[in-house]
Amino acid sequence: MFPLFDLTLRLNGFPMKEAQAEFNAIIALSDVEHHAFIETKKKEIVDFHLKNNAYYKNFVGQLEVKNWNDIPVMTKKDFQKPLKDRLSKGYSEKTVYVNKTSGSSGDPFIFAKDKLCHGITWASIIYRFGWYKIDFNSSFQARFYGIPLDFIGHAKERIKDFLSRRYRFTIFNLSDEVLETVLQKFQQKRFDYINGYTSSIVLFAKFLQSKNIILKDVCPTLNVCMVTSEMLFEEDKLLLEKQFGIPIVNEYGASELDLIAFQNKNDEWQINAETLYVEILDEKNQVLPYGKEGRVVITSLYNKAHPFIRYDIGDIGVLDEKSTMYKPILQQLIGRTNDIAILPSGKKSPGLTFYYVTKSIIEDDGNVKEFVIKQTKMDTFEIDYVSETALTSAQIQKIEEAITLYLEPNLNFIFTRKASLERTNRGKLKQFKSLV
Numbered sequence: 302m303f304p305l306f307d308l309t310l311r312l313n314g315f316p317m318k319e320a321q322a323e324f325n326a327i328i329a330l331s332d333v334e335h336h337a338f339i340e341t342k343k344k345e346i347v348d349f350h351l352k353n354n355a356y357y358k359n360f361v362g363q364l365e366v367k368n369w370n371d372i373p374v375m376t377k378k379d380f381q382k383p384l385k386d387r388l389s390k391g392y393s394e395k396t397v398y399v400n401k402t403s404g405s406s407g408d409p410f411i412f413a414k415d416k417l418c419h420g421i422t423w424a425s426i427i428y429r430f431g432w433y434k435i436d437f438n439s440s441f442q443a444r445f446y447g448i449p450l451d452f453i454g455h456a457k458e459r460i461k462d463f464l465s466r467r468y469r470f471t472i473f474n475l476s477d478e479v480l481e482t483v484l485q486k487f488q489q490k491r492f493d494y495i496n497g498y499t500s501s502i503v504l505f506a507k508f509l510q511s512k513n514i515i516l517k518d519v520c521p522t523l524n525v526c527m528v529t530s531e532m533l534f535e536e537d538k539l540l541l542e543k544q545f546g547i548p549i550v551n552e553y554g555a556s557e558l559d560l561i562a563f564q565n566k567n568d569e570w571q572i573n574a575e576t577l578y579v580e581i582l583d584e585k586n587q588v589l590p591y592g593k594e595g596r597v598v599i600t601s602l603y604n605k606a607h608p609f610i611r612y613d614i615g616d617i618g619v620l621d622e623k624s625t626m627y628k629p630i631l632q633q634l635i636g637r638t639n640d641i642a643i644l645p646s647g648k649k650s651p652g653l654t655f656y657y658v659t660k661s662i663i664e665d666d667g668n669v670k671e672f673v674i675k676q677t678k679m680d681t682f683e684i685d686y687v688s689e690t691a692l693t694s695a696q697i698q699k700i701e702e703a704i705t706l707y708l709e710p711n712l713n714f715i716f717t718r719k720a721s722l723e724r725t726n727r728g729k730l731k732q733f734k735s736l737v
Contacts, residue, residue: 324576325424342578377615378671387607394413402555434524437465441490441492443492445472446496472498483505484512494525499530503540506540516544527550527552561631572624597614597618599611620632642654642708642735646709648709669692673734683714684714684715684717687722688718691718700716701714
């Protein structure tokens with residue numbers, strides 16, 4: 302089969318030959334060599350941004366950086382200013398990969414990666430999916446992800462899906478009627494694997510359970526399922542394994558970084574130690590030993606366009622005591638859960654649907670700093686937000702139009718501007734919560 306996916310990456314300007322060669326060199330290192338590699342890359346990326354990124358130099362300020370622990374921790378709030386003010390010297394918005402975070406933690410922002418860094422990200426993804434014999438050029442994916450509903454955005458994603466051999470199922474409506482049509486597609490198409498949001502895939506498994514159907518029986522070509530973006534609870538994993546009849550692979554990633562951890566063939570949640578450096582810190586930013594629970598803080602070792610250095614991603618995690626620098630293992634991830642919104646029509650939408658709604662209020666001027674959404678009644682939602690200036694009536698109208706488009710009409714939304722938002726006792730800001 303023609304390597305259309307590889308060609309697409311190259312046409313998008315990602316230097317894949319160079320990226321693949323760099324990644325291959327990393328995974329060929331011995332344990333001792335890998336330790337030296339990590340230490341070298343940590344120093345290189347900090348030195349680069351201190352010399353070439355005015356924003357990062359200002360962020361570090363007058364602190365004297367003598368060792369790694371002297372380097373200040375970055376948070377999502379630190380990136381809520383125009384992207385052009387955060388780029389390194391020699392990079393512009395036209396020469397880098399630009400995207401938005403999902404805002405699932407309530408702190409959305411626009412970010413950038415240089416083309417080589419994003420190419421190595423893809424090399425990392427291709428490598429890990431390859432553990433399960435998935436080839437993006439030939440394997441056919443059943444995709445449970447959101448999709449923009451505006452004409453241009455929708456068309457772009459559909460083209461990407463075609464080039465990437467993906468069939469996308471909408472996740473904005475997961476009623477039994479819709480899931481019946483999803484099941485029909487599995488009966489008709491020769492899918493090799495499933496990839497998508499945990500909550501959406503779990504809802505599909507529960508639907509199959511209610512009908513006493515094993516998915517592998519109706520789609521024999523199906524070999525593996527990768528879930529991402531939300532926490533996979535053990536009982537849900539058991540349900541998926543039973544109803545799908547295939548291995549379930551747990552993925553943990555962040556769009557602004559890379560795949561952070563990916564379940565290997567030994568059922569370990571293996572940390573990406575090729576492009577990232579992952580630490581677990583306490584409340585005082587001190588490194589915790591393996592086995593201790595703390596904040597997940599990550600350094601992107603290759604992103605020269607934009608600094609992600611000791612970046613607090615907003616999650617709580619534990620590294621397994623058997624971890625090494627060469628092969629760190631994520632023992633537990635705490636957080637990143639999303640509720641399901643049940644609407645008056647009976648429609649069910651996962652909490653990540655609100656990513657597509659809240660994109661309407663994500664502006665590059667960084668006005669909206671944080672937001673949380675609570676469903677207080679079947680038809681009523683409260684949006685509490687922190688911003689420099691209050692949302693205008695035009696902005697609110699835009700949000701309400703997006704809500705009608707992605708969810709359903711005649712829902713009531715109450716917007717309240719606040720000085721700060723309530724967090725969990727772990728400091729986590731959950732974007733969506735249903736009180737119904």
